[in-house]
Amino acid sequence: ARIMTDSYSTWVVTTGEDKRSVSNGKELIILDNTYDLDLFMTRLLEKGIYSLIVEGGRKLLESFIQHDLWDQAKVLTAPVILGSGIKAPPLYGTIVDQYCLDEDNVLIFNNINLIRRLKNGGVKVCLK
Numbered sequence: 001a002r003i004m005t006d007s008y009s010t011w012v013v014t015t016g017e018d019k020r021s022v023s024n025g026k027e028l029i030i031l032d033n034t035y036d037l038d039l040f041m042t043r044l045l046e047k048g049i050y051s052l053i054v055e056g057g058r059k060l061l062e063s064f065i066q067h068d069l070w071d072q073a074k075v076l077t078a079p080v081i082l083g084s085g086i087k088a089p090p091l092y093g094t095i096v097d098q099y100c101l102d103e104d105n106v107l108i109f110n111n112i113n114l115i116r117r118l119k120n121g122g123v124k125v126c127l128k
Contacts, residue, residue, distance in 0.1 A: 037067050062089035073109040076101065 044052065054064055064070045073091055093109035100106070 037063055037069055041069060058086050058089055065089055065091060068111070068113055071111050073111075075107045075109065077105045077107070079103050079105075 044050075054060065054070075073093065075088070075091065091109055093111050095107055096110045097108040098106065
């Protein structure tokens with residue numbers, strides 16, 4: 001993907017707990033620890049941003065899922081078990097596509113509330 005290139009504006013959004021340095025003109029946005037996702041999504045709309053890719057760990061992805069702030073999710077499953085790790089959050093949606101990417105299996109889910117939210121002019125969110 002060409003996300004972290006100069007062709008597109010890139011925001012790195014984090015909480016105050018994580019203050020990694022950001023370079024090359026990327027914008028760093030630090031949220032307080034309340035994870036006010038509704039406020040964050042409103043700010044995106046105010047800036048004219050209507051599409052968002054969320055790549056994160058369980059806590060971040062679970063927050064978007066619990067607040068019903070997702071439209072599509074791409075779930076990659078590797079054929080190798082790497083250890084106990086942290087389980088991915090449960091995802092309830094409709095499987096709309098499945099394919100192989102090298103040795104990984106990719107499932108694409110659509111949120112059943114996708115049509116309602118897009119009709120209301122919301123931000124389209126893809127979880128990865």
